[in-house]
Amino acid sequence: MTDAPRPQRLHIGLFGRRNAGKSSLCNALCGQEAALVSPMPGTTTDPVEKVMELAPLGPVVLLDTPGLDDAGELGAQRVARSLRAVREVDMALIVLEDCLWGLPEQQAVRALRTAEVPFGIVCNCRDAGMAGMARNWRPPAADLPAGVPLAVCRLPSGEDGASLANAAADLAEVRELLAQLPPREDEAPLLxxxxxxxxxxxxxxxxxxxxxxxxxxxxxxxxxxxxxxxxxxxxxxxxxxxxxxxxxxxxxxxxxxxxxxxxxxxxxxxxxxxxxxxxxILMARLKGDLPLLARGAAALRRLRPGDTVLIQEACSHHPQADDIGRVKIPRLLARLAGGEVACPMLSGRHWREYRSGQPARAVVHCGGCTLTRRQMNQRLEEAARARLPMTNYGMAISLAQGVLERVLSPFPEALEAYRAAALDAAHNTGQD
Missing domain, CATH: 3.40.50.11420 (Rossmann fold)
Structure with missing residues (x-):
């Protein structure tokens, strides 16, 4: 427990074409062969994470992603997975082979800007002449907002210890670039x-x-x-x-x-x-939008027997006999609804993956201890856009136990949001 928990680490995504040098950059930054490197295109087929300390940023998670120019039906799925990873990072590097710029890079820029992720460009140049040219090169202005930083490096094609050591020493520009990127929003204290x-x-x-x-x-x-x-x-x-x-x-x-x-x-x-x-509730405030989660809890007051509520867990784990998400929460929701409620479990999956003819009335999410604040807020924002109320385990339990207002009282804004939403719920259902 002496290491920084993964959710509190800065998540840095590496994006680019196949064989642009993403995995080599990942290995050079951490000084070891964390990601497999090969001359064959498409070596990285799934995102690869490496936890490390990276000066001057401190504890980080490097996320190496599949190539954005992958081909075929399976390749398209890998590209989609890489672009989904944009939502999980706090900052990003778009890695280029020399100065090669085109549709894959434009796609990455659009995804990063949509997700409001700060990013920079790294030109991985194979020789000194190209490196000199790259320092005076910029992508087309129509593709890139002003002020995006650019770094040049020469990454090795091999992954022996000597080449990794040389590459690590040649990354001063990349480290300076990362230091320029705006830091993520400071997390509030827990309590x-x-x-x-x-x-x-x-x-x-x-x-x-x-x-x-x-x-x-x-x-x-x-x-x-x-x-x-x-x-x-x-x-x-x-x-x-x-x-x-x-x-x-x-x-x-x-x-x-x-x-x-x-x-x-x-x-x-x-x-x-x-x-x-x-x-x-403390974790909900730390990770996400507490008033929004409080409003989501109020939506559970409208439940009726036969309704569907999605249970979402960020990680996969071996369930206990009296598992909170599979047994206790459904039992409490049935008490609120006055009858059985369908509670499909999405363990390690996103609520968008739910497929059924019965529309969901709400999502009850776990505490999200394995998620970063950005990842949790992405889920909240996506649910809000879909007009799908979302709350978390703790709020649902406190609501069913009749003490939610009591445990929200240290947070006046969230308490007011819950009360306002509860009045709306009562009005919509004809309750007093």
């Missing part, structure tokens, strides 16, 4: 802005059968670290020890954060004047 200096925080972390053995889950670890960064006094207890923790304090805590699955019991035991929220 320390909710506490006074030296404030007291209680984290309620149940250790049931679904908890990983010998460790805490990522949101709990991140909460502890953020509390320490804020110089807070942090108590970590199980739900069974929560009442004793409250009694041990001379003064009430400044904030209580609990797992969504025990929120009803924790809310009942917490004094009304003590702010209470859940790890899921």
């Amino acid at each position: 320390r802005d909710l506490l006074p200096e030296g404030g007291c925080l209680i984290l309620v972390c149940p250790q049931d059968g679904s908890a990983p053995k010998g460790r805490l889950i990522m949101p709990q670890v991140q909460a502890i670290r953020d509390a320490l960064d804020g110089q807070a006094l942090c108590m970590v207890v199980t739900d069974a020890g929560y009442a004793a923790a409250l009694m041990a304090l001379r003064e009430p805590p400044h904030l209580v954060v609990c797992d969504s699955q025990v929120v009803a019991a924790v809310a009942a035991a917490t004094p009304p004047a003590v702010p209470l929220t859940t790890f899921s």
Whole structure:
């Protein structure tokens, strides 16, 4: 747990034609053969990730993608996969063979500009003469916005240790280019802005059968670290020890954060004047648009028996007997609807991949701990454009337990968004 979590790393995408040098650039940047390199076109058939520290940016994930000029039916699928990867990166490099510019590069520029991803151009020149020409070259102005930075490098065709070392030393321009690209939006603190200096925080972390053995889950670890960064006094207890923790304090805590699955019991035991929220809601604020997710939760109030709600998980994992997404959430949604609700599980898949004659009324997403803020917001924005309400596991659980307003109270804007959407839901269904 000493390394930066993958979602907190800057994601850098490498895009370009086959054999332009994307994989060679990836290998040179990390100083090892992370991606397979071959003279044969189309060696990279799936996006390849490499986690590393890259000066001056710090912890990053390099994403090497298939060539944008791949041919045939399978090649078209690879191109589509590369262009989808644009939505997952914080910045990008378009890699050219010498100064070759055409339709594939124009396609990459359009995708990056649409996704509002800052990018630069790297000319991989095979000889010194072409490198000199490339420094005075620019793509057609009609294809490229002004101010896009350009770097020139000479990447090796082989991948032995000596050539990688030489290439790594020749990447000063590329590193300078990356440093010029606008940084991604700074993430808000997870919880320390909710506490006074030296404030007291209680984290309620149940250790049931679904908890990983010998460790805490990522949101709990991140909460502890953020509390320490804020110089807070942090108590970590199980739900069974929560009442004793409250009694041990001379003064009430400044904030209580609990797992969504025990929120009803924790809310009942917490004094009304003590702010209470859940790890899921904190992660929703960190990763995405909290008011938008709160409005999505209000849409669940309109559910009726027989409706369809998509359950979306960002990663694939081995489900437990009482799995939250496959068992607990559908059970709670049935309680809200007053009858059974269809809940197709999209594990590691996008809600767009759902195919059925029954239209979905909403999407309930996991906490997104494996996603970056950009990736989570992309999903939220796409759902909003499709007029498909989206919320997350924690909000759905808190709504079904009747405590959603209580756990949203530390976030006035999100609470107001939920209340406004709930009034609309009541009006549309004829409820009081």
